[in-house]
Amino acid sequence: MIRAKEYDMDRFDRSKRIDWVNIDKIGRARCLVVGAGALGNEAVKCLVLSGFRDITIADNDSVVTSNLNRCVFFRGSDVKEGMKSDILAMRASELDHEVTITPRRTLAQDIGDWDEFSMILGCVDNISARLHVNAHACYHRIPYVDGGTDGMYGKVQVVLPDGPCLQCSMNRSHYGIAETRFSCTGNGSVFYVPKMAAEITTTSAIAAMQIREAVKIASGREDICIRNAAFYDGMSGETIVLEIKKDDRCANHEEE
Amino acid sequence: MGIHVLVKNATLGATLKMDLGPKETVYDIIESAAEFWKKDPRAYVLRKGKSLLRATDTVMEANILNDDVLELLPDPEGG
Numbered sequence: 001m002i003r004a005k006e007y008d009m010d011r012f013d014r015s016k017r018i019d020w021v022n023i024d025k026i027g028r029a030r031c032l033v034v035g036a037g038a039l040g041n042e043a044v045k046c047l048v049l050s051g052f053r054d055i056t057i058a059d060n061d062s063v064v065t066s067n068l069n070r071c072v073f074f075r076g077s078d079v080k081e082g083m084k085s086d087i088l089a090m091r092a093s094e095l096d097h098e099v100t101i102t103p104r105r106t107l108a109q110d111i112g113d114w115d116e117f118s119m120i121l122g123c124v125d126n127i128s129a130r131l132h133v134n135a136h137a138c139y140h141r142i143p144y145v146d147g148g149t150d151g152m153y154g155k156v157q158v159v160l161p162d163g164p165c166l167q168c169s170m171n172r173s174h175y176g177i178a179e180t181r182f183s184c185t186g187n188g189s190v191f192y193v194p195k196m197a198a199e200i201t202t203t204s205a206i207a208a209m210q211i212r213e214a215v216k217i218a219s220g221r222e223d224i225c226i227r228n229a230a231f232y233d234g235m236s237g238e239t240i241v242l243e244i245k246k247d248d249r250c251a252n253h254e255e256e
Numbered sequence: 257m258g259i260h261v262l263v264k265n266a267t268l269g270a271t272l273k274m275d276l277g278p279k280e281t282v283y284d285i286i287e288s289a290a291e292f293w294k295k296d297p298r299a300y301v302l303r304k305g306k307s308l309l310r311a312t313d314t315v316m317e318a319n320i321l322n323d324d325v326l327e328l329l330p331d332p333e334g335g
Contacts, residue, residue, distance in 0.1 A: 039335045125335035127299065150298070150332035153267070170331075171283050171311030173290070174299040177333065196334040229308065231329055233266065242308040249312070 011096070012051050022219035026051040029218040030116065033057045034108045034133050035123035036084035038070040038198060039147050042207030043121050044088055045072060048095045050215050055092075056102045058111055059085040070200040108132050114140045119217060121210055122146035126193055127170075127178040134159060134166040138252035143217045147210045151197035152234035154206035157244075158213050158225045168247040169229065202234045259315060263289045263302075264327040276315045283311040289328045299331040 007013045012023045031052055033040055036059035047055055063071075063078040073091035074084075085103035093101050104111075108129045114120075114136045122133050122144060130146060137144035141161040148155045159165045181192050209230060216225050228244040246253060258275040263285065265271070272292055274285065286300050302309045304326050309318050320326070 035335050037335050123335050125333065127333055147335065148332035149334045150330055153330055153332050155332050168310075169301060169308055170299070171286060171301070173283075173286060174331065177297060177299050180297065198334055231266075240303075241306070242303050243306055244308045245310055247310060247312075 015051060020219055020221050020224065021215060022221075023051045025220055026215060026218040027053045029214075030054045030118045031056065031121060031214070032111070032114075032117040032119070033121045033123055034111070034129070035059055035125065036088045036103075037061070037067065037123065037125060038200070038203040039123035039149065039207050039210070040084070041071040041073050041088060042204050043123050043147070043210055044092045044101070045095070046208055046211035047121075047214065048092050048099050048101075050211055052214075052218070053099050055089075055099065056104060056117070057085045057089055058104045058106050058108060059083070059088075060105050060107045060110075063087060066195075070198060070203050111136070114142065117142060119214055120144045121214060123207070123210075125196075126181055126191075127174050128181060128191075130166055131170075131178070135252055138165050143222070145210045145213045145217070147206045149198060149202050149206050151199070152202050154202050154209075154232040154234070155229055156206055156209040156213065156226065156232075157229040158217075158227075160217075160222055160225065164228055164244040164246040165250065165252050167252055168250045169244045202232070205232060205234065259320060259322050259324075261285075261320060261322075261324045261326055264325060265289070265293055266327050266329045268293065276320065278314060278316040280315050281311065282309040282313050282315075282318050282320075285315075285326065286311065286328065293328075299333060301329050301331050303327050303329060 015021050036057050061084050063074050065079050073088050078087050083105050089101040089103035120137050144159040146157045213225050230239050230241050232239045261274050263272045263274050286302050
């Protein structure tokens, strides 16, 4: 016997109608979101609404007014008062009280317990942090979905164990940019992140693509993931998926 | 005799003809194209068809052929 309109009483009824989506497996995934800025806000929103139940958010930054054009969970009253990870965890929890969202006020470089997680979402704003997260994901064999934006352009790269990683696709232009972010003041080094063009439509599209890949991975469907990176052009609306060759000379694959 | 390719700029829509020797690398193409278009200091990658080319590969290793069309893409860094 069924109850009339029973289907409207299940939060994930519509998700379950997509035949490859496995809500039970998604609910058991342990996600680490590195970065609680624009991509982090959109990614956590999509994770919660997609059925992920265990989310950890790592970020060591506080909210500033210029975040408010693209961070759905931040408010004007949060400026200077709150840490991004704390506020994102608190507000995103309101979407579904059965989700555990744990904020950590930490840099990617200070995360120590990588193997506690079954999936990593990269929502960071610089190449050095990306390389750091990528190296740990490869070492611990944790699936990693990285997102990046630049104005109306964006990219999503899926890094699976045994596949090509972020570093396999990087070149001297990446390392040159990473170097320019550091400067020596004489009293220590300063990490400088330039102010780049950023708006919500591209951010939202890229984060949504990241979480779609996360849903595939958590559902046990790595076979239908993007191989290997999707480049999005918000001006033309075009997305191209490019294959990346695994680089045997890459430091993350040398001992495999 | 060199290999002649057309390099497209994904952001500007412009194109550039480039002559290559077999020992030049994919990164040489990226650097020359970025310099020609006076691109901002950003990270770039190069694609041929549906493949992202490995920057350390030579023109020969990357199987870049005469009249190939390559595209210079920005690799977005922001989050």
